[in-house]
Amino acid sequence: MKDNLSRVKISDIAQRAGVSTGTVDRVLHNRGEVSKKTRDKVLSILDELNYQPDILASTLAMKKTYRFATLFPEAGTENLFWKAPLAGLNTALSEIAPFGVTLSRFLFKYNDQSSFNKQLEKIVSEPYDGVILTPVFYDSTSLALEKLAETNTPVVFINSNIENLGNLSFVGQDARQSGLVAGRLMDYSLNVEGCITIINFINEKGGNSHILNREEGFRSYFESGNFTKPRHLNTLNIYTHEQEEVNRILLETIGTDNPICKTMGVFVTNSRVFRVANFKKGFGLSNLILVGYDLLESNIDHLKKNNIDFLISQNPWEQGYKSLMALFNSRIMKKEIMKNQFLPIDIITKENIDYYLNN
Amino acid sequence: MKDNLSRVKISDIAQRAGVSTGTVDRVLHNRGEVSKKTRDKVLSILDELNYQPDILASTLAMKKTYRFATLFPEAGTENLFWKAPLAGLNTALSEIAPFGVTLSRFLFKYNDQSSFNKQLEKIVSEPYDGVILTPVFYDSTSLALEKLAETNTPVVFINSNIENLGNLSFVGQDARQSGLVAGRLMDYSLNVEGCITIINFINEKGGNSHILNREEGFRSYFESGNFTKPRHLNTLNIYTHEQEEVNRILLETIGTDNPICKTMGVFVTNSRVFRVANFKKGFGLSNLILVGYDLLESNIDHLKKNNIDFLISQNPWEQGYKSLMALFNSRIMKKEIMKNQFLPIDIITKENIDYYLNN
DNA sequence: AATATTTCCGTGTGCGCACACGGTAATTGA
DNA sequence: TCAATTACCGTGTGCGCACACGGAAATATT
Numbered sequence: 001m002k003d004n005l006s007r008v009k010i011s012d013i014a015q016r017a018g019v020s021t022g023t024v025d026r027v028l029h030n031r032g033e034v035s036k037k038t039r040d041k042v043l044s045i046l047d048e049l050n051y052q053p054d055i056l057a058s059t060l061a062m063k064k065t066y067r068f069a070t071l072f073p074e075a076g077t078e079n080l081f082w083k084a085p086l087a088g089l090n091t092a093l094s095e096i097a098p099f100g101v102t103l104s105r106f107l108f109k110y111n112d113q114s115s116f117n118k119q120l121e122k123i124v125s126e127p128y129d130g131v132i133l134t135p136v137f138y139d140s141t142s143l144a145l146e147k148l149a150e151t152n153t154p155v156v157f158i159n160s161n162i163e164n165l166g167n168l169s170f171v172g173q174d175a176r177q178s179g180l181v182a183g184r185l186m187d188y189s190l191n192v193e194g195c196i197t198i199i200n201f202i203n204e205k206g207g208n209s210h211i212l213n214r215e216e217g218f219r220s221y222f223e224s225g226n227f228t229k230p231r232h233l234n235t236l237n238i239y240t241h242e243q244e245e246v247n248r249i250l251l252e253t254i255g256t257d258n259p260i261c262k263t264m265g266v267f268v269t270n271s272r273v274f275r276v277a278n279f280k281k282g283f284g285l286s287n288l289i290l291v292g293y294d295l296l297e298s299n300i301d302h303l304k305k306n307n308i309d310f311l312i313s314q315n316p317w318e319q320g321y322k323s324l325m326a327l328f329n330s331r332i333m334k335k336e337i338m339k340n341q342f343l344p345i346d347i348i349t350k351e352n353i354d355y356y357l358n359n
Numbered sequence: 360m361k362d363n364l365s366r367v368k369i370s371d372i373a374q375r376a377g378v379s380t381g382t383v384d385r386v387l388h389n390r391g392e393v394s395k396k397t398r399d400k401v402l403s404i405l406d407e408l409n410y411q412p413d414i415l416a417s418t419l420a421m422k423k424t425y426r427f428a429t430l431f432p433e434a435g436t437e438n439l440f441w442k443a444p445l446a447g448l449n450t451a452l453s454e455i456a457p458f459g460v461t462l463s464r465f466l467f468k469y470n471d472q473s474s475f476n477k478q479l480e481k482i483v484s485e486p487y488d489g490v491i492l493t494p495v496f497y498d499s500t501s502l503a504l505e506k507l508a509e510t511n512t513p514v515v516f517i518n519s520n521i522e523n524l525g526n527l528s529f530v531g532q533d534a535r536q537s538g539l540v541a542g543r544l545m546d547y548s549l550n551v552e553g554c555i556t557i558i559n560f561i562n563e564k565g566g567n568s569h570i571l572n573r574e575e576g577f578r579s580y581f582e583s584g585n586f587t588k589p590r591h592l593n594t595l596n597i598y599t600h601e602q603e604e605v606n607r608i609l610l611e612t613i614g615t616d617n618p619i620c621k622t623m624g625v626f627v628t629n630s631r632v633f634r635v636a637n638f639k640k641g642f643g644l645s646n647l648i649l650v651g652y653d654l655l656e657s658n659i660d661h662l663k664k665n666n667i668d669f670l671i672s673q674n675p676w677e678q679g680y681k682s683l684m685a686l687f688n689s690r691i692m693k694k695e696i697m698k699n700q701f702l703p704i705d706i707i708t709k710e711n712i713d714y715y716l717n718n
Numbered sequence: 719a720a721t722a723t724t725t726c727c728g729t730g731t732g733c734g735c736a737c738a739c740g741g742t743a744a745t746t747g748a
Numbered sequence: 749t750c751a752a753t754t755a756c757c758g759t760g761t762g763c764g765c766a767c768a769c770g771g772a773a774a775t776a777t778t
Binding site for chain 1: 763764765766767
Binding site for chain 2: 733734735736737
């Protein structure tokens, strides 16, 4: 690898081409006023000497600032998940702030489309240089993307994805594939006869595509032929968040001693797995294998106390970090960005969780 | 959070303090020639206005270059592991190269102490601004660290660690804890009666502390009381790398139909797990649960073909990335660095491996 | 042919900082 | 009291780049 100690600068190629630095600058930025002949000459020398602009001097001279905006759900008590992406975002920001990057953070109320719309309008109405958002509502997102496209404002989707909306990039997890991982874990962990119940905590206001993909992945694992023994799968959709209510429902279903097909394993398709863990602990079902999502505090507690066996983490911190870096690399560093930035499907147990909490 | 759009610059505080920029510069860099009175005044205004130097302009003006050196084992056919840290290193380098960072990469022959010493002497004899190395040989490393301390050259340990040698940081995995994770996986995966065999591929020339810590962690899992059923553990040390020889040994031990305690699970304490997988496949022991380390190509192959059940990854790419960033953040960005940077203990299965291979 | 217009290009300045240089005021020495 | 130090401080220049401005040469217009 070459030393770039003595980097070639604009004045070098200007001299080599027998022109002034201003001319070189003009061809570099394609702003005309250069004859084809000299343009070609400069271009060839540029290539020959492999000129790389000094990004530091460049941003210093331009004195341009970049304004990015983010739109996430508020991190309420019920969805602490969204604290982590903000932390990752802040770390990324501290690294790239010297380049004149500033961030405006917008929050909307979880599952409240009008709140989502309101914040989105704020963002669209101002000239941001890039936007990071989680596209939970299709029509609102689609509309906003159209407007942002008019001003060539790049948009990064974070955590969940909508295809073909012209976004710059998606940073998140492959939901279906994570279901397959859960399938493997459940299959290996269940060493007795019995059924598996898939529990979806459904939001009536929408935004459940995640959950469905995860269930589908999970089911496909047990249809793939890779499983160690065949299992019967039931699906249970729960529409409440009240623990009492959940307990009642679970007691009627997996809590009963169904002689035909007793539930020995439960896969919860989102972060509400702690609800089932509460039930499991409260009703003494210590043999139940429990697999779910996300490192919420209550989930972590249950994992450490063996009430949850495996958690799948979506790398929320990393999501925040990478999504901002995507905008930065695209706009400031002029690099190509991968359309889909799938983050690893981390398998978390009591034994390795501490090393996923450092951030 | 405050906007730093209009950052306060040296001239601002100079004006505010009624002095010149040169004076401010002098107190900023502690190079005297300033009366106590004006010094205090500048200092207080510096604090009041929360002056943050523009790192870009600073590095541009200083025109200082930083030379870092790395010392890794060669990535031979037997230890492809070391390709990944180099890749991570290169990514980090491309990000910080604008700051005048250059890298000299030194390689030593695996398990060859004289080669290690030779390369280390090269590094010590030149005035590097920071060193990244994997401290496989205690005495050599200790000696080098002493010399490097004289010139205040920070050293980052990567992958393996030695305590109390005055290194700036350690970037790697908690070996013992990873053994605990392996224990959990083995415990959950083994749903039949039978014994577990721990296989250590020992290097007679030393550098086995990793392996021993992993075994200890693994054993402690089964002594913790958290296991689902008690297991009997055997240890098998293998000193050869020849597949034929390995086959012969395994055939005599885990391959025989020992009626008392048949081996149903094997934990290989390092990346040589593919040797056992070869044996497992060749001799049709498809029920054997196999857990090992590291995403070598041959291990990946076996994982995808269900010959290996779980791999534990040490994040080698991340190790390379983070170790260089540690030096960068310490020397250029003047940030505090964490002494131990433990990387996650990633659990890899056939289903999630693709998302760990992107780099 | 003289003027007006366009095409093309060089020069100068500033971004924020680091540092060399030289100058003035205060202090010392005789 | 006057010169010689010393302590203290301001000014100027350059890092590599972006961009405004203005000027010379080429071409068009009448």
